[in-house]
Amino acid sequence: MAVTLADVAAHAGVSSATVSRVLSGNYPVAGATRNRVLRAVEELEYVVNGPASALAAASSDLLGILVNDIADPFFGIIASAVQGELEGQGQGEGPVPRKLAVVCNTGGSPERELTYLTLLQRQRAAAIVLTGGAVEDPEHSAALAARLRRLAAGGTRIVLCGRPPLSDGQGGGPVPGALLTVAFDNRGGARALTEHLLALGHRHIGYVAGPAERTTTRHRLEGHSAALEAHESFDPARAERLTVHGGGYHRSAGYEGTRVLLHRAPETTAVLAANDTVALGVCAALREAGLRIPEDVSVAGFDDLPFSADASPTLTTVRLPLQEAGARAGRLALGTQPPPRGGVTTIGHELVVRASTAPPRAGG
Amino acid sequence: MAVTLADVAAHAGVSSATVSRVLSGNYPVAGATRNRVLRAVEELEYVVNGPASALAAASSDLLGILVNDIADPFFGIIASAVQGELEGQGQGEGPVPRKLAVVCNTGGSPERELTYLTLLQRQRAAAIVLTGGAVEDPEHSAALAARLRRLAAGGTRIVLCGRPPLSDGQGGGPVPGALLTVAFDNRGGARALTEHLLALGHRHIGYVAGPAERTTTRHRLEGHSAALEAHESFDPARAERLTVHGGGYHRSAGYEGTRVLLHRAPETTAVLAANDTVALGVCAALREAGLRIPEDVSVAGFDDLPFSADASPTLTTVRLPLQEAGARAGRLALGTQPPPRGGVTTIGHELVVRASTAPPRAGG
């Protein structure tokens, strides 16, 4: 049916081995022969058969990227940056890069995460980047660690991007091997944000948390708590009352969480959201309740996604360099950049103060 | 190195053909044998070699999805919907779906579009979904049409989602074959939006257009123009002056476009943006200029992305059922749903009026 190497070889009057060598470019071939082959490739519009070469070479051009929600720019930006690293990467002779990114949307489901890993393993992916917070269920952690370990053993490079280094759920120790990590400092970022609000004078700081059982949620919450605890005004009962658990990462979580919060603690003067998207929902609920931002209530997000600078009011948040993290994860996955000792790269954060936070009202 | 079919066969005491049949499930096998094989698969932790089976079967499990910008929710939502259709799809026996979606980020570049198509062709993708507006350069159109035709001829199903049916740049006729289209009514949507503003009493309606040479940009602009022309107040010179061309689909395009617009036509009482994201930038620029929305200037977007309902003020826009379009494209790509006659499905739109549009000021 399709044109094969042999066809090209015949057309160019050489052996198929020669064509293969010209195409992969990893073996000396005389200039004249080379050109003849290249011309034949052009004329016949030959396109390599990926599966066949993957089989023969026992390697593939696929790079897997697992994301929790492909419709969320948080992941889109990371995925885009990872893909960016594939360009101009190890391309043979043409302008065509060799590697292809496979973006898999897990929807945050542990089962699907495992499923996609199987699929990628089946395709013999060269590397896999897992992005976003992990689910902390011990059973799943163990299953995940086992599978990743097997993949790594099979030569697939694994990079965790935006999630903490893997523990196997047993001893809790890190999984060794070709397992690299690019981590965010979610704790530090959340702590900085809460300290910012405390410094402004807020004492009743609400927190609308993300999905339960996710590392990202836990770490941000821990940073928030750490800041509160370190402050003279700390009151455990109040902190507990002002924290709404178990939301998602969507605006509706912010909206609903805020309604709960306002009902439970009308004295709230500031609300921290699990991320920027949630913060949007928080703002909507506050406005609906007739509260002005930041005059009546301050609001802050997390991540600094592009829309945060355009929100009204512009959103105070913590910037995570997603682009940079993704690019680095991509390079690690491709082996373009040497991994740091210990295999863990921690990416910084930056407090971005905008118009959505201000001191509480005098009577607050 | 890795466990192979033969290993499993030996372990289960059957031939490799039997194992293959059990795994693909498309051939009768005795229950007892079946179980034995399945147990062996478990024990050996066997994972099919995708490339090998793709080679032997001359078919693959890969579904390509081309997007202009993976960090843009517009594409994320579509891609997510396409992927959703792969689930519970033709899975053999396990809980593992067979197909894998390959999301390719073209960044809107025609060359990369072609490049990714080559890569996908190399992988012998089962189907390819191309999303988003196309670039209208005749040369590129011809190259694209040629490549798609070849892919289709090779058995790859091609679905265009959110772009008009392909013309080959020569006769301009549609490319025949396994080429399906799910199109948006960008013209109709834009027209409805402009009519809405005209009905509110606006006569100085600015338009911040998207990237030049893209079908989406042109169609929306045409819809806008059509509405203006059909109205008694039509003034070609004014329409031209109030239209800012050549922006992108990012907020900065809206921001900068609006600054140009305000400078050029301070009498503007309403601004239509190329899409919702651009509208955010429009709002930012208006606010910066001290103009209130919608009291001083009305604003409207296009697409109705999730954040539009949370913007402040909430954004009037045209809702495109992206989710539905993506799902349909996915089904067409998988052959799950029979294509309509002519191969073109047009998806409706819906005018969503929110708080960002209002009648112009009395003196406007």
Next chain:
DNA sequence: CTGTTAGCGCCTTCAG
């Protein structure tokens, strides 16, 4: 229902 037998298209020694 199950085993045997050829390839699928390419890569990669090994000779020349």
Next chain:
DNA sequence: CTGAAGGCGCTAACAG
């Protein structure tokens, strides 16, 4: 520098 030959792991007839 180039050609010949074997095999990568699986599927798909074909027998039985």
